[in-house]
Amino acid sequence: MIYAFSPFELDMAKFELRKDGEPCPIEPKVLALLAYLVEHRERLVSKEEIFEKLWDGRIVTDSALASRIKLARKVLGDTGHTQRFIKTVHGKGLRFVADVRPLRNSPIVSPEDDSRQEADTPQAADDVSYRPSIAVLPFQLLGKPGPYDTIADGLPHEIIAELARLRWLLVIARASSFRFRDRDPDQHHIGQLLGARYLLSGCVEASDRQLVITTELVDTRSGEIVWAERFTGKVEDIHAVRKEIREKILAALEIQIPLHEATAARLIVTENMDAWSAYHVGLQHIFRFNQKDNAAAAALFQRAIKLDPAFARAHAGLSFVHFQTAFLRHTDDIAGETALARRCAQAGLEIDPLDPFVNFTMGRSFWLSADLDRAHSWLERATSLCPNYAQGVYALAWTNTIAGADQEGRDQVDLAMRLSPLDPLYYAMLGTRGITHVARGEMAEAVQWAERAARSPGAHVLIAMIAAATQELAGNAAAAATWAANVRERSPQLGSAEFFGAFPMRKEPLRTQFATALQKLGF
Structure with a gap:
């Protein structure tokens, strides 16, 4: 998307501000602030929202924001007095007030875009053919009306907000998708009207004690059911159930939509x-x-x-x-x-x-140079952008584990496995869990997790080295030798140097424990 407001152009794809066609020198955080205000120009943006979105909720002083606003105005040739572009509403927040002309349709419609014209949605989907689009319909309420009827609208609205975090997926705005409330919707017709390749629908049934929610993902082109799931829980646990459903749907769609697209592409x-x-x-x-x-x-x-x-x-x-x-x-x-x-x-x-x-x-590129601090920063940013991004959560767990924060790593890897139980990196999650047990001296548990990791589909040879070392540390010489032989058969050149090159463990005695075990096994 390019936003034009004379004499400027804000190019979101290039993350660049131009004046009369020439790039303007501007600090990245200032440009991010300007971009956020332009994208949300239809409403007032509070200071709290800016801190949350641009500083990931970190504690920042008002003066830090004020200085960025001043710099943004300076680049635009604006002042706090004239406020031709950025208007300050004292005690409330900021709003971008200049006339803006989009030069092409935006590839993403977020929940915040509810007030925009729904007619723009299909064209946006056509403009980015490589990015699939999804509409989440209001869920159908089954049974007699009751105190939990709002779940049928509230839950899909929350799902829309979560899906909007996935930058690769175009999400149809609630104002458009919630117009379709038929019990037997014509999915192909709705897909055409909304420009949506996928529809997520569901049913809610709530009794005095039990809550049952079913969801279904359909390919609107073929009518094929791509994925479906049934969730149950107690009514009194509604908030925990809502959270679980949001997390599992997001994680499932991260896997199921790409898998479905790839299967179709093979034809x-x-x-x-x-x-x-x-x-x-x-x-x-x-x-x-x-x-x-x-x-x-x-x-x-x-x-x-x-x-x-x-x-x-x-x-x-x-x-x-x-x-x-x-x-x-x-x-x-x-x-x-x-x-x-x-x-x-x-x-x-x-x-x-x-x-x-x-x-x-x-x-992950910083893993390769053993720069765990910078790796942690980027992975933390990935998970702050999408808290339910299972592979990002796993990578952060692994980084924390080998850096010495094993409890934090364990909590994160457990979350990753819960978010994505069919993930192609699930074996690595299991291996990470095993190493957290080694760090605590829980060798019996470490062996169980390491064995599961090494035997999982897709597990690469370095995972087998973890299994071999863990068995050796647990005193299981025969099992350790078996895994060591497996490693040599698959990759004869691997040794301790390659192991620690891939896994730059910092924590002692964790590193020494693995080094000693691998040495005993001849690596």
């Missing part, structure tokens, strides 16, 4: 794939953790970028490829692959700095 001749299809088939390859599939993923992500250079997630996918090449030691040029992983992540950030997956790949 298309490769030469005709669009950027979205190429990207998601690439994801299927990358999570197999071997050189052949990694190379296939690289080719598909490169194709996606060629088709659409502004596709941020395709750049992030390519970063993931280079991360995996270095992490699994598929090359002797670890430094070169690390640099490429970071460069591709940076390219994605320049396009969309608010995409959780893009921030995730930047954070």
